Amino acid sequence: MPISLSKNIVDRGCLILIVGPSGVGKDSLIDGAREALLDDPRFDFAIRDINRPQTAGGEAHRTVTDETFIALEAAGGYALSWQAHGLNYGIPKAYEEALSRGTCVVANVSRTVIEQARELYRPLAIIKISAPEDLLRQRLMARGREGAAEIEGRIRRAGEFDVSGPDVVELSNDSPLEIGIARLVNILRSLTRAE
Numbered sequence: 001m002p003i004s005l006s007k008n009i010v011d012r013g014c015l016i017l018i019v020g021p022s023g024v025g026k027d028s029l030i031d032g033a034r035e036a037l038l039d040d041p042r043f044d045f046a047i048r049d050i051n052r053p054q055t056a057g058g059e060a061h062r063t064v065t066d067e068t069f070i071a072l073e074a075a076g077g078y079a080l081s082w083q084a085h086g087l088n089y090g091i092p093k094a095y096e097e098a099l100s101r102g103t104c105v106v107a108n109v110s111r112t113v114i115e116q117a118r119e120l121y122r123p124l125a126i127i128k129i130s131a132p133e134d135l136l137r138q139r140l141m142a143r144g145r146e147g148a149a150e151i152e153g154r155i156r157r158a159g160e161f162d163v164s165g166p167d168v169v170e171l172s173n174d175s176p177l178e179i180g181i182a183r184l185v186n187i188l189r190s191l192t193r194a195e
Helices: 027-036 065-076 095-100 111-122 133-143 148-159 177-190
Strands: 013-019 043-045 078-084 087-092 105-106 126-132 168-172
Touching: 013 027, 013 111, 027 043, 027 105, 065 078, 065 087, 078 111, 095 105, 111 126, 126 148, 126 177, 133 148, 168 177
Parallel strands: 013 105, 013 126, 043 105, 126 168
Antiparallel strands: 078 087
């Protein structure tokens, strides 16, 4: 059951963090929800800065050089930033303007920044995406980015993936994509209802 937020969401937008292990389908679900909510002014979907070329595949992102990322991070240009798998990721601080207008900002982040986000942003909601191990393995193999050893390493880390708390709702991405997108959209919409 989705978490409920206090009525202060009317005054300030909710930062909604999407988390889950690699290969669980976060990008596909987020892309689908972004399209479904394109004309809904209650939502803004964060575009991340990543020091990865656009041609590398995956999500739409803003490509930045290592030097640019480091400079922006040092200048306080990111609301949240982290490193994973040899890459730098950042959610631009500019999204705080949308939050101040009452818009909910949806951001795909690493679980390593959750505690920092909990300290910095209110209201905050976390949507944890999960999938059964066999399905996760199939998805990782289908995307073709890693060999068998790397995939098994990711599967092992996924088993250790735990995010909990009263601000967390779980979405099992174990159905066809359109069903997963509908589930995510329903959760997002529920988070904008003032209690």
